[in-house]
Amino acid sequence: MIRLGLCCIFREQPIKFRRKTAKSMLGLPRSEQLGVLASLCRLNAGALQQALRYCQAHGIGDFRINSQILPLYTHPQLGYRLEELPGGEEIIAAFARCGTFCRDHGLRTSFHPDQFILLSSPSEEVTQRSIAELNYQAELAELVAADVINIHGGGAYGDKEQALARLTRRLQRLRPQVRARLCLENDDRIYTPRDLLPLCLAEGVPFVYDVHHHRCLPDGMEVAEVTESARRTWDREPLFHLSSPRDGWNGKNPCFHHDFIDPADFPAVWLEPGLDLSVEVEAKAKELAVNRLRKDLADRVVLFPDGE
DNA sequence: AGCGGTCAAGTTGAT
DNA sequence: ATCAACTTGACCGCT
Numbered sequence: 016m017i018r019l020g021l022c023c024i025f026r027e028q029p030i031k032f033r034r035k036t037a038k039s040m041l042g043l044p045r046s047e048q049l050g051v052l053a054s055l056c057r058l059n060a061g062a063l064q065q066a067l068r069y070c071q072a073h074g075i076g077d078f079r080i081n082s083q084i085l086p087l088y089t090h091p092q093l094g095y096r097l098e099e100l101p102g103g104e105e106i107i108a109a110f111a112r113c114g115t116f117c118r119d120h121g122l123r124t125s126f127h128p129d130q131f132i133l134l135s136s137p138s139e140e141v142t143q144r145s146i147a148e149l150n151y152q153a154e155l156a157e158l159v160a161a162d163v164i165n166i167h168g169g170g171a172y173g174d175k176e177q178a179l180a181r182l183t184r185r186l187q188r189l190r191p192q193v194r195a196r197l198c199l200e201n202d203d204r205i206y207t208p209r210d211l212l213p214l215c216l217a218e219g220v221p222f223v224y225d226v227h228h229h230r231c232l233p234d235g236m237e238v239a240e241v242t243e244s245a246r247r248t249w250d251r252e253p254l255f256h257l258s259s260p261r262d263g264w265n266g267k268n269p270c271f272h273h274d275f276i277d278p279a280d281f282p283a284v285w286l287e288p289g290l291d292l293s294v295e296v297e298a299k300a301k302e303l304a305v306n307r308l309r310k311d312l313a314d315r316v317v318l319f320p321d322g323e
Numbered sequence: 324a325g326c327g328g329t330c331a332a333g334t335t336g337a338t
Numbered sequence: 339a340t341c342a343a344c345t346t347g348a349c350c351g352c353t
Contacts, residue, residue: 037330038329038331089331090332091332093331129333169333
């Protein structure tokens with residue numbers, strides 16, 4: 016069964032996640048800050064509920080949750096705890112209901128912390144901030160029943176081997192709630208599947224195979240070969256990423272994402288009968304792209320069912 | 324109401 | 339030495 020995933024936002028559905036810039040908040044007294052943050056968090060919990068309902072109804076079995084769903088949660092000056100927000104208990108309950116909804120309907124959710132979260136950095140300060148951020152994401156992941164927190168290898172710092180050795184060491188410092196969800200994904204600049212798979216297999220870190228990144232930054236491995244190795248890193252349903260190039264494979268920069276997925280870019284080996292797989296669709300037309308791909312695949316493979 | 328410039332965080336590579 | 343690109347909008351503050 017193939018479970019397609021939607022990433023973070025909607026193109027047409029009126030489902031919006033809200034946030035604020037730190038700059039606009041820093042001048043306010045703490046009580047006003049907390050008031051504004053509380054209303055954003057409450058709104059975003061409601062938007063997440065709507066997003067999950069949409070996915071359930073449309074046979075989208077996976078939803079990636081944006082890290083900013085709790086805006087500025089770990090900001091050095093503006094950071095907060097949900098419990099200290101006005102109406103915090105109700106906000107927590109609203110997120111917990113999202114988790115219950117996912118369990119009831121077999122939906123999967125994931126987090127993808129952005130480029131500032133680095134376990135390979137030589138800087139202890141960067142590492143500590145990153146671990147703090149991962150702790151936050153794991154806390155929220157527990158609340159909404161998400162099983163994936165997916166990051167990249169980070170920088171090379173002039174020596175990939177050493178950087179990956181640092182990353183490996185730092186796995187020991189992660190809380191079980193983080194470690195149980197942490198995954199590593201190949202990127203399109205530095206870390207290829209060939210770089211990451213040995214670490215993932217040795218350390219039991221699930222490998223999120225982004226086939227688009229791999230096609231943009233090839234490493235001599237075949238798609239089928241990476242797919243097979245990636246599967247072995249997962250003790251549950253593997254999660255992969257897929258995109259199509261904006262200007263075609265012969266265009267100027269194939270890394271740019273297209274609005275939609277060209278079904279020809281969907282690897283044939285991912286359609287093998289009996290293979291359960293989550294495929295997050297990184298396409299700018301968002302739910303429209305997932306819905307179209309779902310139609311395109313319908314007669315070739317068993318899909319996560321839509322709620323009738 | 325509409326517009327353009329800006330947005331917490333790190334790293335790389337183009338200029 | 340500086341700055342855009344990462345994913346890519348959404349938000350802010352000005353008119």
